[in-house]
Amino acid sequence: MPVILAIESSCDETSAAVCADGNILSNFIANQTVHEKYGGVVPELASRAHMQHIIPVVDAALKQANCEIKDIDAIAFTQSPGLIGSLLVGGQFAKSLALALNKPLIAVHHMQAHVLANLIDDPKPSFPFLCLTVSGGHTQIVLCESPTNMKVIGETIDDAAGEAFDKSAKLLGLPYPGGPLIDKYAKEGNPERFKFPEPNIPDLNFSFSGLKTSILYFLQNAGKSNLYKEEFAATEEEKKEFIQNNLADICASIQHRIITILLNKLKRASLETGIVDICLAGGVSANSGLRKAFEEMGRKYHWNTFIPAFQYCTDNAGMIAITGYYKYLEGLFADLSVSSTARAEW
Numbered sequence: 545m546p547v548i549l550a551i552e553s554s555c556d557e558t559s560a561a562v563c564a565d566g567n568i569l570s571n572f573i574a575n576q577t578v579h580e581k582y583g584g585v586v587p588e589l590a591s592r593a594h595m596q597h598i599i600p601v602v603d604a605a606l607k608q609a610n611c612e613i614k615d616i617d618a619i620a621f622t623q624s625p626g627l628i629g630s631l632l633v634g635g636q637f638a639k640s641l642a643l644a645l646n647k648p649l650i651a652v653h654h655m656q657a658h659v660l661a662n663l664i665d666d667p668k669p670s671f672p673f674l675c676l677t678v679s680g681g682h683t684q685i686v687l688c689e690s691p692t693n694m695k696v697i698g699e700t701i702d703d704a705a706g707e708a709f710d711k712s713a714k715l716l717g718l719p720y721p722g723g724p725l726i727d728k729y730a731k732e733g734n735p736e737r738f739k740f741p742e743p744n745i746p747d748l749n750f751s752f753s754g755l756k757t758s759i760l761y762f763l764q765n766a767g768k769s770n771l772y773k774e775e776f777a778a779t780e781e782e783k784k785e786f787i788q789n790n791l792a793d794i795c796a797s798i799q800h801r802i803i804t805i806l807l808n809k810l811k812r813a814s815l816e817t818g819i820v821d822i823c824l825a826g827g828v829s830a831n832s833g834l835r836k837a838f839e840e841m842g843r844k845y846h847w848n849t850f851i852p853a854f855q856y857c858t859d860n861a862g863m864i865a866i867t868g869y870y871k872y873l874e875g876l877f878a879d880l881s882v883s884s885t886a887r888a889e890w
C-alpha cells in the first residue's frame with residue numbers, strides 16, 4: 545500500500561497531495577494572487593511565490609492526510625511541461641526530499657496527470673478511453689490505453705480553449721482570467737444571437753485564432769459585422785455601449801462557439817475510434833456550458849461520460865499523486881539526475 549507525496553508547481557498554483565494505495569487523502573492548493581494586476585501569469589513572480597509556498601503547502605498536505613514525512617514511500621513531482629522556473633522549484637524540492645529520505649522519485653507529465661484525474665473518484669472510465677483536456681495552455685484529445693500508455697490524437701494548432709475564453713474576455717474589457725466570467729454572463733444570454741465562425745480544420749485538431757480575430761472585428765464594428773471593413777468601424781464610445789448592452793448575449797454566443805468547436809471534434813474522435821468511455825479534464829472543464837453540452841452529447845451518442853471533481857480539474861497535486869501511484873505500481877522511477885523541462889514528449 546504505497547503512500548505517495550506529490551508536488552505540482554508547473555504554472556501559478558503550488559500544490560501538494562498525499563495518496564495512499566490510489567486514494568487521495570489530501571490535496572492542498574495555494575493560489576497566487578500576485579499576477580492579477582498584470583493580466584496574466586508573470587513567470588518570475590510565479591517562481592518566487594512557489595519558493596514561498598512550497599514548504600507550508602507540503603506541511604499542510606501531510607497534516608490534512610494525517611501523515612508524517614516518514615510514512616511516505618515515494619515522491620512524485622511534475623517534471624514537465626510548464627514554466628521552467630516554476631517547475632524547477634517543485635522539482636528541486638522533490639529531488640532533495642527523495643535524497644534526504646532515501647525514497648524513490650517519480651517524474652510526472654502534467655498533461656498525462658490531467659487525464660488520469662479521471663481515475664481519482666468512482667465511477668472510473670474503462671480502458672481504452674478518450675479524454676478532452678482543455679486548459680489555459682492546452683487543448684488535446686488523448687486516447688488512453690492504460691495509465692502509462694496514452695497518446696495525443698488531436699490538439700490545437702494555435703490558441704488553447706482556455707486562452708480563447710481569456711482573450712475574448714480581455715477584448716470585452718473583463719479582468720484576467722476571464723473564462724469564469726464569460727461562463728457567468730453566458731448563463732443569462734442567448735447563445736444563438738451572434739454567429740461566430742467554426743474553423744474548417746481537417747483531422748482531430750483544433751484552431752481558435754480565427755474565432756479570436758472574428759470577435760475582435762465584431763467588437764470593433766459594434767456588432768455590425770465579423771469582417772474587417774473600414775466603413776463598419778465604430779467609435780470607442782459606440783463599442784463600449786454595444787458591449788454593455790449586449791454582454792450576456794455576446795458571452796453566450798462566444799461560449800457556444802468554443803463548445804461546439806470542442807465537442808464536434810470529440811464526437812468525431814469517438815466515431816473514428818469506436819470508444820464510448822469519454823472524459824473531460826483541465827481547468828476549462830469547470831465551464832458550466834461545456835459540462836452540460838458534454839453530458840447532452842453523451843446521452844445522445846450513448847457514451848459513458850466522466851468529469852473529475854472541480855478540485856481535480858484545475859492544476860492540483862492530487863492528479864500528480866494518482867499518476868505517481870500508477871507509475872509506482874509499474875516501477876517507473878526517475879533518477880536523481882532527472883531535470884525539469886518546459887516542453888515534453890509523450
Ligand code: KG4
Nearest residue numbers: 679680681706721723727827828831858859
Ligand atoms: O487547467 P487550468 O487551471 O490551468 C492551466 O492552464 O494549466 O486552466 C485555466 C484555464 C483559464 O484559461 C481559465 O480561464 C479557464 O481555465 N477556466 C474557465 C472556467 N474556469 C476556468 N473557462 C471557462 N469557464 C470556466 N468556468
Ligand code: ZN
Nearest residue numbers: 658679858859
Ligand atoms: Zn494544467
